Amino acid sequence: MRCYSEMNPKILVFLLVASLQICSIAARTDIDDVAAVKALKGMWENTPPSWEGQDPCGDQWDGIKCINSRVNSIQLSSMGLKGQLSGYISDLQELQTIDLSYNKDLGGPLPTSIGSLKKLENLIMVGCGFFGPIPDSIGSLQQLVFLSLNSNKFSGQIPPSIGNLSQLFWLDLTDNKLEGPIPISTGTTPGLDMLIKTKHFHLGKNQLSGRIPPELFSSDMRLKHVLFDSNKLTGSIPSTLGLVQTLEVVRLDRNSLTGPVPSNLNKLTNVSDLFLSNNKLSGPLPNLTGMNILSYLDMSNNSFDASNFPPWISTLQSLTTLVMENTQLQGQIPTRFFSLPYLQTVDLSNNTLNGTLDIGTSYRDRLQLIDLRNNLIAEYSPIPGQKQVEVILVNNLVCKETGVSADYCTIPRPNSSNVSLPNNCEPIPCRSNQISSPKCKCAYPYTGLLVFIAPSFSVLDNKTNYILLVQQLMDSFSSKQLPVDSVSISNQRKDPFSYLELKLEVFPSNQDHFNRSVISQIAFVLSNANFNPTKPFGPYFFHGDSYQYFAGEATGSNNSLNTSIIIGAVAGGFALVLLLLLAGVYAYHQKKRAERATERNNPFAHWDSTQSSGAGVPQLKGARCFSFEELKKYTSNFSEANNIGSGGYGKVYRGILPSGELIAIKRAQQISLQGGLEFKTEIELLSRVHHKNLVSLLGFCFDQGEQMLIYEFVPNGSLRDSLSGKSGTRLDWIRRLKIALGSARGLAYLHELANPPIIHRDIKTTNILLDECLNAKVADFGLSKLMGDTEKGHVTTQVKGTMGYLDPEYYMTQLLTEKSDVYSFGVVMLELLTARKPIERGKYIVREVKMAMDRKKDLYNLHEFLDPGIGLETTLKGLNKFVDLALECVKESGADRPKMGEVVKEIEDILQLAGLNPNNESASTSASYEEAAKGSPRHPYSKDSFDYSGAFPPSKIQPQ
Structure with missing residues (x-):
């Protein structure tokens, strides 16, 4: 072996650089980021194989992008991830982009800690399985530009805090289970009306209710899309909508909107698609004169006043589609209407149009369908030799009374709308799961469903449109330098919401597979609106499929081999061996440091x-x-x-x-x-x-x-402390109602919104804490049970709970249900009224109240039981209803008790009766017990269950 002094200087330089690189590898990713990413990995299945080792940035973990040793992007679309999003994601303080779209088995609640990501610009989770409320903390993401949470299972209301996102460009919450009103600012709370820079309000296919607030819109806004279709919105269309003159697409269809259409709607001269169908709109048909870009107009199925065919429709020179089914139209259709240059489809069925149908001779080749079924058309004579337009006159006079058997008197069979785009080659046979591309190359394409919300055309077999779309897709991928060879679209159809669905296949270039990085980038182009199709396609969303055919999965073998070569080479020189030893010590300490950080978060x-x-x-x-x-x-x-x-x-x-x-x-x-x-x-x-x-x-x-x-x-201790006077806090009647409401809401969340539902099993006043504003917080979940089988409706389990609050039915049967919590809560309600413990001196509060109560007397004859601190000198509005509700909760049979959601509603009504808004929010464990003896249990609160001191039979229930 050659000695150190005889080694080639170039080799020495190479080995020295390689050795120094070893020193830096362990520290390439910030240790807090390492711990946070590993916490994510711990919550997920099917993470990429490259997610090994200690260094996400240095080892180039798929989907992780870094800048200056900090993770700034997580893009893992269509990876087949399973699990939930860890709250530790908030530790990635340099994160700017999260895109976890198209992982349908990735779900659970969105952690509130996500609001800590102050540099986040893109939050994109399309087509996953997230559920529960969208956390209010999302309004803290001041740099957010894209918020796309569509096609999940989010419930609850739209957080008003979203109005704080002053940089927001894109808001898409389509296709969830969101409910309640559209939030607007009130002076003390934010709302969507504050989003003057936002260009996209995509809120369709939810359960939003209430009116569309007039305050939502203003002339300062730069909105392009207002998509509120398929909700439960009521009231009238606000005239303020006409102030937003940047609008291009408006969908208000499939709601329960009423009243006349605002007369200033024709000020929206940039709108190309207007959907007002399937509402309860009334009054005269709106005059849309001046909307010269309007191409798709659907006002069908409303209750407009009867009127002749409006003359202004014939002035809409860009119109391609007119749908006015069941809109009380009458009279004759003017011939000049059919000469509109871009007209394709006319649906005027289910009206009372009459006279002669004359489509003239100057209509264009684009015109394909005129549907006038169920009208009163008396005459129609196609002109021989002209291009035949498909006309449907079924159930008109011309077909009923004349006995004509022409084609227009029958309903045509639906044609397949699938269009085969031209190929420049002959498709070739491919092996299993591979598909022949438009360029006749066998490959594994990335697939998904491309859904256009408001396409400005109705003829689905127009090849020109789809050739244009394919070219726009290819241009978009090419601009990002993605290795895409070709694109195929097929299976086009309209879904029940009038959305256009297309199957999309994206084929790889120069190989038959995509790798993970490219799949994430393609998905990001389609989820982040980087692909921006021009008319006639308009707004869209994409549902990507999980990709199963990744090429070139990285393994650790290459890194190990390189390290072995370096170590072997360095062994040739004593000085380099010493350098490597020093590097090893440094790397070891850095590794331990990273492991400690990981352990802190693990x-x-x-x-x-x-x-x-x-x-x-x-x-x-x-x-x-x-x-x-x-x-x-x-x-x-x-x-x-x-x-x-x-x-x-x-x-x-x-x-x-x-x-x-x-x-x-x-x-x-x-x-x-x-x-x-x-x-x-x-x-x-x-x-x-x-x-x-x-x-x-x-x-x-x-x-x-x-x-x-x-x-x-929680600074103000337990509710028991306040009721007993220990805390020094006086609780008047209104405050007790608010505490009852807050506690009930917490329990209702556990029963009805948690997935799976949770039974607390130890509800009592010592487990209800009061914060600085005396708002109630339910605590102590040590005995809680998950309701994994919601169909069975109960859990068979050992009896555990606290005597006095324990559900007798549960005690007797050992069948735990959510109604067991309802019983305990009923006892808490009685405790709020009386400030007495459930069992005092051998007397059980439920039985004592039932025996003393007389509904015919003032305060139900409960004067001697009511706590003086409740404010007996004032009028206790709603007290009788409160007592009735408490006694409903403590009924012997669980089936007779209300659900917690119903209890919440009742207490809200009581608060309103007391003159307060129930939504105005301002203003530890004692021993548990279990059954320890077998045999037939007695009723836990029968008279023979207590001695004079209030003790209970030790043979039945013992402290744990």
């Missing part, structure tokens, strides 16, 4: 199921793992000065994070550590539910034999 690292009562690793959604040493520091070594509560489980301490945020730390004592399953349950449940009336879990500690839960700090 709460599973030390979870030992054998020491946790068999409880498997928790499946978290946003909770952080704290070390024992951190919590010691935050609580001054768990000092007594920070002890703010205690119970059978242990103690609760107040702590202060370095950010200054107050936290509450629930620390289990050693004798309670056997409850690993309950500990795991509370972590999982609290980390996956997010509601303003539920206590938020910030994290947990499973370190050094400790079990601790870290919550948001």
